Amino acid sequence: MAAMRTLGPKAAAALDEELMSTGAYSIDQLMELAGLSVSHAMYALSPPQKTPNILVACGPGNNGGDGLVAARHLYHFGYKPTMYFPKQTKNELYQRLRTQLEHLKVPFTDDFVGAAKKTDYIIDAIFGFSFSGEVREPFPAVIKALAESKVPVLAVDAPSSWNIDEGSPKDGPGKDYNPDALVSMTAPKPLVKWFKGRHFVGGRFVSQKIAEKYGFDVPPYQGCDQVVEIGSRGERLGEITSKTQPRHFATCSTYNPQICSMELSDNFAVLNCDEVEGEQDAQSQRTSTSACNLQVMIRAHAEVSNLAFARILKLPSEIRVQIYEDVVQRHAIIRPTTRFETEDSAVPQTCRVLRRQTLAVRYRNTLFAIDLRSISNARSAWGWTNAVSEETIAAIGKFRITTITECPCAKKDVVAEAALDTVGGMHGVRQGYAIVADPRSGWLNLMVSIDRSYSEDPCGVTVDQCELCGDRPMGIAGSLMRALDVLGLEDDETVMDRQGLVDILSLMQSVSPWTTDMDDRDDDFE
Numbered sequence: 001m002a003a004m005r006t007l008g009p010k011a012a013a014a015l016d017e018e019l020m021s022t023g024a025y026s027i028d029q030l031m032e033l034a035g036l037s038v039s040h041a042m043y044a045l046s047p048p049q050k051t052p053n054i055l056v057a058c059g060p061g062n063n064g065g066d067g068l069v070a071a072r073h074l075y076h077f078g079y080k081p082t083m084y085f086p087k088q089t090k091n092e093l094y095q096r097l098r099t100q101l102e103h104l105k106v107p108f109t110d111d112f113v114g115a116a117k118k119t120d121y122i123i124d125a126i127f128g129f130s131f132s133g134e135v136r137e138p139f140p141a142v143i144k145a146l147a148e149s150k151v152p153v154l155a156v157d158a159p160s161s162w163n164i165d166e167g168s169p170k171d172g173p174g175k176d177y178n179p180d181a182l183v184s185m186t187a188p189k190p191l192v193k194w195f196k197g198r199h200f201v202g203g204r205f206v207s208q209k210i211a212e213k214y215g216f217d218v219p220p221y222q223g224c225d226q227v228v229e230i231g232s233r234g235e236r237l238g239e240i241t242s243k244t245q246p247r248h249f250a251t252c253s254t255y256n257p258q259i260c261s262m263e264l265s266d267n268f269a270v271l272n273c274d275e276v277e278g279e280q281d282a283q284s285q286r287t288s289t290s291a292c293n294l295q296v297m298i299r300a301h302a303e304v305s306n307l308a309f310a311r312i313l314k315l316p317s318e319i320r321v322q323i324y325e326d327v328v329q330r331h332a333i334i335r336p337t338t339r340f341e342t343e344d345s346a347v348p349q350t351c352r353v354l355r356r357q358t359l360a361v362r363y364r365n366t367l368f369a370i371d372l373r374s375i376s377n378a379r380s381a382w383g384w385t386n387a388v389s390e391e392t393i394a395a396i397g398k399f400r401i402t403t404i405t406e407c408p409c410a411k412k413d414v415v416a417e418a419a420l421d422t423v424g425g426m427h428g429v430r431q432g433y434a435i436v437a438d439p440r441s442g443w444l445n446l447m448v449s450i451d452r453s454y455s456e457d458p459c460g461v462t463v464d465q466c467e468l469c470g471d472r473p474m475g476i477a478g479s480l481m482r483a484l485d486v487l488g489l490e491d492d493e494t495v496m497d498r499q500g501l502v503d504i505l506s507l508m509q510s511v512s513p514w515t516t517d518m519d520d521r522d523d524d525f526e
């Protein structure tokens with residue numbers, strides 16, 4: 001996949017001129033769009049629930065203006081921005097942007113170095129494509145602090161102090177400055193050749209005609225996104241290894257758009273591709289017919305759904321295309337690994353560790369996992385969500401339990417179908433339970449299904465009888481009901497605060513562990 005073309009400093013300045021002359025844009029508009037893109041990139045990197053405090057360092061030029069605009073949007077997204085803006089020019093535009101922030105009571109600080117120690121994220125909007133020469137006062141200490149920062153940094157258009165054409169400086173305060181992320185305005189600058197972090201492009205307003213004239217690519221923005229995450233050099237997908245250290249982790253169930261992509265903590269490392277293989281791989285340890293079938297089904301699914309599953313995952317389009325091509329052309333590298341690996345014991349509290357049949361795709365530092373059970377069995381999509389992220393928990397306030405009784409009576413399918421209305425289209429669920437977080441409606445749906453093979457109820461509680469045959473199966477749902485009882489929740493629809501949800505998830509974990517036990521004994525899982 002070819003890397004995106006870059007725009008040198010002269011071309012970038014000429015483009016801005018053209019946008020403001022023949023393009024009929026005003027500088028305010030361009031800056032508003034640029035700052036909005038920055039705020040979207042920030043949100044994509046880390047939502048306000050995770051990193052509320054953002055220190056925005058603004059330089060004297062338009063790069064600084066982008067930072068001022070971004071801070072306003074971030075405030076409205078729920079962050080708490082703090083501004084460092086030491087060299088304000090007389091330009092009226094900057095005064096207005098500052099006043100807008102002051103009206104929101106966004107604080108301005110003179111002590112960047114001190115503030116940098118207290119924040120969760122820093123936005124570097126000091127210099128953009130017009131930076132040149134040695135860094136002048138008062139910025140050397142600021143650039144040095146950015147280089148030494150323990151908290152992550154998102155750079156706007158360029159890591160400040162980097163040479164736009166030649167990248168990171170050989171000496172000076174920015175010598176070791178390598179921000180974690182970069183959002184390129186309109187098009188990447190040549191310096192991205194040396195940039196190694198996560199990279200977004202923003203500026204969804206230029207026409208194809210202008211892009212052609214200036215020789216850059218308009219990236220494939222999706223939905224109403226203001227930014228696209230791209231690989232700096234268009235590298236191919238990495239292969240899967242159990243040692244992959246993902247920064248983010250996403251799971252998805254194809255047939256249920258309510259199951260969104262989820263993000264977990266940084267130190268969550270998990271991968272399991274047991275029994276799933278792509279091409280016969282020299283290193284593969286086993287072969288499995290179900291894997292071959294799966295492969296065929298994934299392929300068919302990919303063709304039919306035209307990447308719907310990747311879209312649900314909100315994968316960068318580059319990866320979507322890659323998955324699509326790989327899957328359709330049967331080049332997916334899917335390797336069996338033996339076990340899951342979790343690094344953080346807290347993770348299982350809010351996460352159901354992936355089990356079999358997971359297609360994982362590593363893209364740069366991000367590991368994407370797609371739950372193939374949903375892909376492989378279109379008629380009975382497995383409603384498994386493997387993780388409930390902090391962000392999702394923050395977005396939901398209600399909890400709903402649906403019990404699906406899989407009874408040995410002949411009408412069991414009917415029983416399962418009855419759950420359709422309540423859980424948004426999932427059926428065919430067997431043992432286990434699914435947690436479906438739906439931030440849009442504010443629901444955390446917990447679907448409990450019961451299998452007769454669970455003959456004992458660990459908490460001595462029986463649950464709903466089968467509507468059709470009157471039998472009262474027991475099992476995992478019983479323990480859950482018990483857990484709710486402990487919490488004093490009698491209704492199966494409850495509005496609760498975030499802590500309540502966390503408590504429930506923790507309790508479920510403690511009464512019925514979601515991780516290794518089940519995985520160990522679940523060899524016949526299909």
Ligand SMILES: NC(=O)C1=CN([C@@H]2O[C@H](COP(=O)(O)OP(=O)(O)OC[C@H]3O[C@@H](n4cnc5c(N)ncnc54)[C@H](OP(=O)(O)O)[C@@H]3O)[C@@H](O)[C@H]2O)[C@H](O)CC1
Nearest residue numbers: 030031060061062063127128129130131132134136157185
């Ligand atoms: N294309 C888009 O989508 C848009 C991008 N925008 C953003 O604008 C910047 C470019 O803005 P510009 O005003 O041209 O310049 P900068 O902000 O990069 O920097 C200019 C100021 O920086 C000072 N400067 C330059 N070099 C040094 C140095 N070595 N030491 C200290 N200070 C330096 C310079 O100061 P002076 O003292 O020389 O005046 C300038 O004040 C682009 O990168 C995007 O982020 C726009 O928002 C429009 C849309």
Ligand SMILES: [K+]
Nearest residue numbers: 124127156158
């Ligand atoms: K910058």
